[in-house]
Amino acid sequence: xxxxxxxxxxxxxxxxxxxxxxxxxxxxxxxxxxxxxxxxxxxxxxxxxxxxxxxxxxxxxxxxxxxxxxxxxxxxxxxxxxxxxxxxxxxxxxxxxxxxxxxxxxxxxxxxxxxxxxxxxxxxxxxxxxxxxxxxxxxxxxxxxxxxxxxxxxxxxxxxxxxxxxxxxxxxxxxxxxxxxxxxxxxxxxxxxxxxxxxxxxxxxxxxxxxxxxxxx
Ligand code: SF4
Numbered sequence: 001x002x003x004x005x006x007x008x009x010x011x012x013x014x015x016x017x018x019x020x021x022x023x024x025x026x027x028x029x030x031x032x033x034x035x036x037x038x039x040x041x042x043x044x045x046x047x048x049x050x051x052x053x054x055x056x057x058x059x060x061x062x063x064x065x066x067x068x069x070x071x072x073x074x075x076x077x078x079x080x081x082x083x084x085x086x087x088x089x090x091x092x093x094x095x096x097x098x099x100x101x102x103x104x105x106x107x108x109x110x111x112x113x114x115x116x117x118x119x120x121x122x123x124x125x126x127x128x129x130x131x132x133x134x135x136x137x138x139x140x141x142x143x144x145x146x147x148x149x150x151x152x153x154x155x156x157x158x159x160x161x162x163x164x165x166x167x168x169x170x171x172x173x174x175x176x177x178x179x180x181x182x183x184x185x186x187x188x189x190x191x192x193x194x195x196x197x198x199x200x201x202x203x204x205x206x207x208x209x210x211x212x213x214x215x216x217x
Contacts, residue, residue: 011056018049068118068216071104072148073138075124075131076185077158081149082107082123084202092209099216117142119215123149125159126186128179139192144215147188147197148208157201159185 025042072082086107089096104114120142126132139145151158161172162184175181188194196215198208 007056011053011060014049014053014056018046018051018053021046021049067099067101069103069116070100070119070121071114071117071138071142072102072107073104073120073122073134074106075122075135075152076127077124077149077151079107079123080202081151081200082121084205085121085148085208088205088208096216114138114141119144119146119212121146121148121212122188123152125151125155126182126188126191127159127161128181130180132182132186132191135188135191144195145188145192146211146215147194149203150199150201152188153197153199155185155187159187161185 021042023046025039025046028039028042029036072085074082082105102109103117104112106112114137117138120138122135122138122145124131126135147153150156155162161169164172196211198204198211200207
């Protein structure tokens with residue numbers, strides 16, 4: 001959001017500077033029509049700045065009209081949050097379909113492309129090297145990453161092995177080695193930058209709608 005504000009300010013700055021340069025060019029030309037070289041430099045600079053700001057605005061308008069590409073991902077967990085999301089769909093899906101293209105959501109479709117995502121909603125904990133690699137790939141291909149559910153935010157409850165005592169850890173040692181489990185289950189923020197979070201086990205509906213819809217504007 002902050003970045004968007006800076007970009008808007010920069011576009012306004014370019015447009016104002018461009019207009020100002022054109023006015024100086026007109027003024028110089030009206031004062032002394034024979035000083036064409038200086039007024040031409042100001043006119044050219046002004047035009048370049050105005051063209052740059054126009055290009056940014058056109059690009060912004062194009063992206064504004066496009067549907068947001070959203071992916072829903074499950075790391076290690078019972079997938080309760082994404083199942084609950086399909087419950088929320090009962091009320092919100094028709095409205096969201098006008099703004100959202102669901103490009104990855106294995107509970108409702110089998111297409112598995114992870115590319116150019118505007119928003120990634122991720123549930124579960126990072127418990128294996130595969131989870132870690134998957135999460136890093138999602139992060140690299142997403143503008144916004146949202147941790148969905150308390151597992152993704154805090155590791156609880158799916159990362160309960162973090163609280164095991166020595167005896168319990170010895171009992172699962174072979175299993176951990178066989179599946180290349182990490183020494184500790186990690187929350188998303190322990191591995192990648194997370195932009196927002198939704199608490200709840202499963203997610204709180206009101207909070208989900210409030211957070212998710214921020215990124216559909
Ligand atoms: S937060 Fe709860 S419902 Fe969501 S994935 Fe974890 S255990 Fe399942």
